[in-house]
Amino acid sequence: MKRAFNIEVPRQDLDREVLAWMAEPRWLFDEKRFDSLARRLFSFQFEHCPAYGRYCEGRGVNPGNLSHWTQIPPVPTGAFKEIELRCFPAEQTLRTFRTSGTSGQKQGALHLDTLEIYEASLIRTLEHLVFPDYETHPTGSWRLPMCILAPTGLESPNSSLSHMFDQLVQAHGSAETEHVVRHGTLDLKSLQQTQNHVHASGLPWILLGTAFSFVHLLEDMTKRGEQWKCPPGSRVMETGGFKGQSREIPRADLHGWISERMGIPLSRIINQYGMTELGSQFYDSTLVDPGGPRRKLGPPWVRVRILDPKTRQPVEPGETGMVVIHDLANTGSVAAIETADLGHHILNPQGKPVGFEILGREPDAEKRGCSIAADEMLTRPRGHR
Amino acid sequence: MKIRWPDESQERLTAARGRLEVAREILSDRGADSVLGVLAAVLDRWQDSESPWRARLAEELEAAGGFPVALTLAGLKLGLEHWSGDALRETIERERSALLCGPGRRWIPFSSTHILLGGSIPMPSLLQPILSMACLSPVLVKSSSRDPVTAPLLAESIRVIDEEIGSALEVVSFPSHDEAGLDLFLDSPCIVASGHDATIHSLASRLENTTRLVAYGHRLSVQVVDRESIADDVMVLARKIALDVALWDQQGCLSPAALYVVGPDASEGVARLGQAVATALEDLNETLPPSEIDTRISTQIVHERDQAAMRSAAGNATAILTGPGTSWTVVLESDASWRPCPGHRFLRLSPVQESRDLERALAPVGVHLSSVALTAPAPRRSELEERLLSLGASRICRPGRMQAPALDWPHDGQSLLAPLVRIGQQEPPPIR
Known part of the structure; x- marks a missing residue:
C-alpha cells in the first residue's frame, strides 16, 4: 500500500531546472544541485508512477524519509519490458522508444511526453564528449559530413539510436551526410561514393553506427583489400554489443580493425554506452582526455554507482559490481535505473573515480542492445575474419 | 630479428595427436569386445559408492573452484546410479545391432574423435569419451575451463585398468583465445562439442564440410x-x-x-x-x-x-x-x-x-x-x-530424478552412437 505524502513537486519546474543545467556552456558536477534535483524528482516520480511508488515503499523508502539521492531505489531495466513506467497519462505519450528484442522476446519501452529534455541531453553530451574540438567554434553552427551506419528514424521510428543520429545530423550534419543502412541493407556502393567525395574534400568524416554494422563494413573492406586514409580530424562512434551473434569481437579488436582499415587513430574511435531506458548516454573519454586511461564519461546530470549486488552498497573503489545509473533526464519515467551490467570505476592516481568501464553484459541474458536489431536488418551472409 | 618461440600448447596438442595415432592401432587390434570390457569395468569402478575416483573428483573439483564436495558427491551418486558396466554393454550392443541392421553393413570408426567439453558438470565429461572409445576411435579431449578435473581423472582411471586402452584418451587444455590451438584441435574427422548455440555455430563455420560435427547446444x-x-x-x-x-x-x-x-x-x-x-x-x-x-x-x-x-x-x-x-x-x-x-x-x-x-x-x-x-x-x-x-x-x-538420465538416453534426441561412427555398406558380389 502506497502512502500519500502531499509533497507537490511540479513537473514543469523540474524540467525547467534540468534543461537549464543542460544549457550551461561549462559542465559543472555540482553535488548539492544534483542531490536537490534528484530528491525532488524522486518525490514527483513516487507520487505519479504508482508502481514505482509501491516498489519504493516495499524497500522502505519514501519522500518523507529520504535524506540523500543515493537512497533512491533503482528500477531494474527488465521492468521496462513488463510495466509501463511513466509519470503522465498514457494518452499524453508523444513518443515510445523500444529496446531491440528478437522475435518472441518482450521489448522494453521508454515512453516520453516531451522530447525536449531527451534531445537536449543527447546533443549536449555528444557535443561535449564526441566533438570537444568544435565546442568552442565561434559561431557554434559547425557542420561536418557524417556517415550513419544505421537506419533513419523514419525507417526505424521506435529506435532511440536512430532518433539520436537524426538529431545529431539535424544539428551538425553537412549536406554530404548520408544514412547507408536502407531497407535492411548496408549500401556499400553508396558508402564508397560518399567516401571518395568526402576524402577529396579533405574535411573530417564522422562515422557513427552500431558495432555490428561496422563489422559488416570491415568484412567487406577486408575482402576487397580496401584501405582508407580518412582525413585528419575524422572519428568513429560505435555502440552496442554482439550478444547472441554468431561471433563476438572484443571491443579493442574492433577498434584496431577500424583503425587499420579506415586510417583513423585509436583515440578517435570511441564507444558509446547507452540504453533505451535512459535519456542520457556515456562515451569513451579519449577525445576529451587523449592522454588518460580510456573510460566512460557522462554528463553532470547523471551519476553512476557501482554496487555490490548482495548488499546494494558501493563496492570498494575500483572493484567490480552492478552498474546503477541515476539520470535526471528521465523526468517522465524513472530516474534511477539498475542495469544487469557489470562495471568498475577507473581511479585517478589519488584513488578518486574519474569514470567507469563496462565489463560486458551477461552472456545468458536475453539478447538486447542496438547492435542486434541492426544486424538482423542486414542481409549479408556472415563469415569470419 | 624476430624470434619465434615454440608454442607450448600447440606442441602438446601435436604430441597428443601423434600418440593417438599409435593408440588407434591398439584399439583396432584389441577389437570391440575387449575395449568395451575395459570401459565397462571402468564405469563399474566409478559406479561403486566407495569409489576413490568419486572422492578424488569431488575434492579436486572443489579445489579447482568448482562445486562443494557434498554437492559433487550427491550429484555423482544420483547420476551414476544406473551407469553400470552392464548398462554400457547393453547400450552399445543394442545401438550397434540397430546400426548394422541391413545386409553388408559395416561399422567404421573415425580415425580420431576430438571432444570439446563445455560447462561445469562432470557427467557428460565422463560419458562422452567412453562412448567414442567404445566405437574404437581414439579420443582427444579439451577440458572445460570450469571443470578441468573430470576428463584427466577418467583417463587415469582407464589407464589403471588397462594401460594400452587408456593411451587412447588424451586430455589437453589451451586458452580459449588460442586460435591456432583451436584450429589444430578442430583438425579431426569427428568433433563432438557442447556449449552455447553461438559457440556451436561459430565452431561449425570453422570446420571442413567433410568433418562430422556432433553438437550439443543450449538446452533447458x-x-x-x-x-x-x-x-x-x-x-x-x-x-x-x-x-x-x-x-x-x-x-x-x-x-x-x-x-x-x-x-x-x-x-x-x-x-x-x-x-x-x-x-x-x-x-x-x-x-x-x-x-x-x-x-x-x-x-x-x-x-x-x-x-x-x-x-x-x-x-x-x-x-x-x-x-x-x-x-x-x-x-x-x-x-x-x-x-x-x-x-x-x-x-x-x-x-x-x-x-x-x-x-x-x-x-x-x-x-x-x-x-x-x-x-x-x-x-x-x-x-x-x-x-x-x-x-x-x-x-x-519423475521429479527428483532429473539429474539421473539413463545411460542410453538419446541426448538431445540424438542416437548415442550413430553420430560417432561411419556406417559403410558392402554390396554382395554379382551372382554367376
Whole structure:
C-alpha cells in the first residue's frame, strides 16, 4: 500500500531546472544541485508512477524519509519490458522508444511526453564528449559530413539510436551526410561514393553506427583489400554489443580493425554506452582526455554507482559490481535505473573515480542492445575474419 | 630479428595427436569386445559408492573452484546410479545391432574423435569419451575451463585398468583465445562439442564440410506438476523438486529452469507448492550448501528478484521467497510468461490453467527443451507426456530424478552412437 505524502513537486519546474543545467556552456558536477534535483524528482516520480511508488515503499523508502539521492531505489531495466513506467497519462505519450528484442522476446519501452529534455541531453553530451574540438567554434553552427551506419528514424521510428543520429545530423550534419543502412541493407556502393567525395574534400568524416554494422563494413573492406586514409580530424562512434551473434569481437579488436582499415587513430574511435531506458548516454573519454586511461564519461546530470549486488552498497573503489545509473533526464519515467551490467570505476592516481568501464553484459541474458536489431536488418551472409 | 618461440600448447596438442595415432592401432587390434570390457569395468569402478575416483573428483573439483564436495558427491551418486558396466554393454550392443541392421553393413570408426567439453558438470565429461572409445576411435579431449578435473581423472582411471586402452584418451587444455590451438584441435574427422548455440555455430563455420560435427547446444529443462498432485504430502514432492534444483547448482541442461502448475486453481497450487519448495531449499542449504557465486551471477539474481518485486508493485500477484543472501530464490508468478532463469537455485513457479496453455507458455523455449519432470495422476499423465514430447522434450522423468538420465538416453534426441561412427555398406558380389 502506497502512502500519500502531499509533497507537490511540479513537473514543469523540474524540467525547467534540468534543461537549464543542460544549457550551461561549462559542465559543472555540482553535488548539492544534483542531490536537490534528484530528491525532488524522486518525490514527483513516487507520487505519479504508482508502481514505482509501491516498489519504493516495499524497500522502505519514501519522500518523507529520504535524506540523500543515493537512497533512491533503482528500477531494474527488465521492468521496462513488463510495466509501463511513466509519470503522465498514457494518452499524453508523444513518443515510445523500444529496446531491440528478437522475435518472441518482450521489448522494453521508454515512453516520453516531451522530447525536449531527451534531445537536449543527447546533443549536449555528444557535443561535449564526441566533438570537444568544435565546442568552442565561434559561431557554434559547425557542420561536418557524417556517415550513419544505421537506419533513419523514419525507417526505424521506435529506435532511440536512430532518433539520436537524426538529431545529431539535424544539428551538425553537412549536406554530404548520408544514412547507408536502407531497407535492411548496408549500401556499400553508396558508402564508397560518399567516401571518395568526402576524402577529396579533405574535411573530417564522422562515422557513427552500431558495432555490428561496422563489422559488416570491415568484412567487406577486408575482402576487397580496401584501405582508407580518412582525413585528419575524422572519428568513429560505435555502440552496442554482439550478444547472441554468431561471433563476438572484443571491443579493442574492433577498434584496431577500424583503425587499420579506415586510417583513423585509436583515440578517435570511441564507444558509446547507452540504453533505451535512459535519456542520457556515456562515451569513451579519449577525445576529451587523449592522454588518460580510456573510460566512460557522462554528463553532470547523471551519476553512476557501482554496487555490490548482495548488499546494494558501493563496492570498494575500483572493484567490480552492478552498474546503477541515476539520470535526471528521465523526468517522465524513472530516474534511477539498475542495469544487469557489470562495471568498475577507473581511479585517478589519488584513488578518486574519474569514470567507469563496462565489463560486458551477461552472456545468458536475453539478447538486447542496438547492435542486434541492426544486424538482423542486414542481409549479408556472415563469415569470419 | 624476430624470434619465434615454440608454442607450448600447440606442441602438446601435436604430441597428443601423434600418440593417438599409435593408440588407434591398439584399439583396432584389441577389437570391440575387449575395449568395451575395459570401459565397462571402468564405469563399474566409478559406479561403486566407495569409489576413490568419486572422492578424488569431488575434492579436486572443489579445489579447482568448482562445486562443494557434498554437492559433487550427491550429484555423482544420483547420476551414476544406473551407469553400470552392464548398462554400457547393453547400450552399445543394442545401438550397434540397430546400426548394422541391413545386409553388408559395416561399422567404421573415425580415425580420431576430438571432444570439446563445455560447462561445469562432470557427467557428460565422463560419458562422452567412453562412448567414442567404445566405437574404437581414439579420443582427444579439451577440458572445460570450469571443470578441468573430470576428463584427466577418467583417463587415469582407464589407464589403471588397462594401460594400452587408456593411451587412447588424451586430455589437453589451451586458452580459449588460442586460435591456432583451436584450429589444430578442430583438425579431426569427428568433433563432438557442447556449449552455447553461438559457440556451436561459430565452431561449425570453422570446420571442413567433410568433418562430422556432433553438437550439443543450449538446452533447458522444466518441471510440470498437475494441480491435483499437490496434496497433503506436498513436502515429499517439494523435496524432490528442490533436489533437482539444487544438484549441480542448477547449472546443467537437466536442471529445471521453471516449474508449471497445470489445472484449475493453478495459482493456489503455485502458492502452496512454492512455499514447500522454499522450505525444502532452505533445508538443502544445510545439507548441500551451494557454491560460492561471483558478482556476475549475484547481479543477475538480484536483477531478476527486483523485476519480480516491480511486477508485484505493479499489481501482479507475484511473490518472492528468498534464502540468506542469494543462496536460493523462489518466485511465485501470476502468469506463465517465459522469463530468464539465472540458475544457482532460482526457481519460478507459474500457473497454467489448461494443459494446452502449457504449449503457449513453453513455445519460446520449445526448441531448447531437454527434460521434463512430470508429476500427474495417471489419466492426465499420458496427455501431458504427449504434449511435452511434441513440444520438443527428449526425456520425461519423475521429479527428483532429473539429474539421473539413463545411460542410453538419446541426448538431445540424438542416437548415442550413430553420430560417432561411419556406417559403410558392402554390396554382395554379382551372382554367376
